[in-house]
Amino acid sequence: MEIGTKVKKLRELRNFTQEFMAASLEMTPSGYGKIERNESEVSYQKLEKIAEVLGIKVEDIISFNESLVFNVMHNQTGITNGYVVNHNSISDNEKKLYEDMINQLKEEVLTLKKIIEKLQEK
Structure with a gap:
């Protein structure tokens, strides 16, 4: 899985919009979209900023494997939307x-x- 795809999946797990990410990274939404579509190279510095916005480490982005993630929806009380990473696999x-x-x-x-x-x- 390419970096842009990983960033997109992680953003979606956080329920962040592309617009929010772009604004947080001081980019245009179309520029940020190119990252997620793997149409532009991502520098390590940009990856650090993306990780910071997502509240994770750069290593978490690089090693992200969507097959190890389960969506957790707890909508009865409206308390949480999140994800759990299964490190046992x-x-x-x-x-x-x-x-x-x-x-x-x-x-x-x-x-x-x-x-x-x-x-x-x-």
Whole structure:
């Protein structure tokens, strides 16, 4: 997914209009629209400003994956419209890497405990 598309999805999740974003970024609505349509390059400085308006980090924009987001609508009381990011969805490969790392760290802890025991015996 291109940066402009990610920005658009995140803006929509915040229920912000293109006009609001453009005004907040001191741009014309058509200029901002070009960003969302991936018709213009986005500098890192502009991305920082976009992230600030959206209340997130630049990294959140870059790593945004719409399949990990659920819309949350709580309209009975009119309290909230928002989103929840599901960080529990990791690939099998990523899961295996984490499990391997955990096992390696467990082995390291055991080794260090043995070293500590030997040092305490002296």
